[in-house]
Amino acid sequence: MQIKSNLYSDKPKLGDSILKGATIGAGVGGATGIILGAIEANKKVKALPVESVTLNIKEPVYETKEIGKIPKNQYVPSWPWNSVNTTPTEPVYEKVPLKDKNGNVIYKEYQQTFQGHGKPLVNYETKEVKEPIFNGYSQSIWEYSDTDCYTTKEYDYYDEEYKTVTRCYEDIDGYWVRFYPKIDYKVIDTYQKPVVKFETGVSYAQHMILGGLMGAAVGGVIGGVLGAVVNKLSQLEKQKKENSMEGSPTPQEEVPTPKEGAPTPEKN
Incomplete structure (x- = not known):
């Protein structure tokens, strides 16, 4: 009976509670550790002295111009048909x-x-100067249609009776014609553009990984301990309820009281 009781016991297992608590704690602790690691790295960067560098910048001058024309987007009805302008x-x-x-x-x-x-580090990137060249246009056509339905009676030769049926048809009202410019870009020159980065010697990734690992470890331990405590409290609460049920008096059958004036049954 004891073996059967252990097999089918609904008491939460201590190992499962510890594992669940440790898993949750490790996840929360790891996420918190990553955030704290990033904050710590940012503090170290802010503690470094501010340096500056002045550079000569050379950039091409651009102007917005008209490079061509295309037809206007238009709607063409299906009836009466009009040609596309x-x-x-x-x-x-x-x-x-x-x-x-x-x-x-x-x-x-x-x-x-x-x-x-x-410390400022200066690198240079090669940039291209591109000139747009207009090469006509392309177009797309979209149908604009409506679906109309009506109900009618038709004779069903198989069942030999009239039945109500719904018929639908698509009515094309017209077409939307849209035009798009075709533009190519020709490289006509190149120039050098400086890119400045400041070397701090502080690795955000390293701090975040280390913080995540430490947070996961600490969170896992704390979560495991809390899981064990919750398991113990749950068992104590359940045992308390079981003891309370065992100590309660067994309900007795209530004997009905004979009504006044009713005959009393004779004893044999």
Whole structure:
């Protein structure tokens, strides 16, 4: 009987409670540790002295210009049919690099100061100057339709009777015609653009990983302990209820009281 009781006991197992608590604690602790690690890394970066570097910047000058025209988007009804108006009337605007009279790209130059915590490191990226070239247009056509339904009676030769049926048909009202510009871009020059980064010697990733591992470890231990405590309290509460039920008096059958004037049964 004792073995059967242990097999089918509904008491929460201590190991399962500890494992569940440790798992939850490790997850919460790990997430908290990652956040705290990032905060700690940011504090170290802010503690570094602020340095600055001033650089000469060279950039091409652009101007928004009309590079071509396309037809206007239009709706064409299916009846009476009207032809699509493909006359280019809508201007197409693009940013175009300015050139001097010799065809060379015009650049503007200015100085810019960069500031940050740590040692400034300057690298240069090669940027392309692209000129837009208009190459006509493309188009797309979208049907605009409605679905109409009606109810009628039709004779069913199989069942030999009239039945009510619903018929639907699609009615095309017209077409939306939309036009899109076709633009190619030609590289006409290149230039160097500085990119400044500040070396701090502080690794955010390292701090976050370390914080996450430490948080998971501490959270797992605390969660396991709390799981064991909850398990113990649960068992004590259940045992208390069982003891209370065992000590309660057994209900006795109530003997009905004879009504006044009723005959008393004779004893044999």
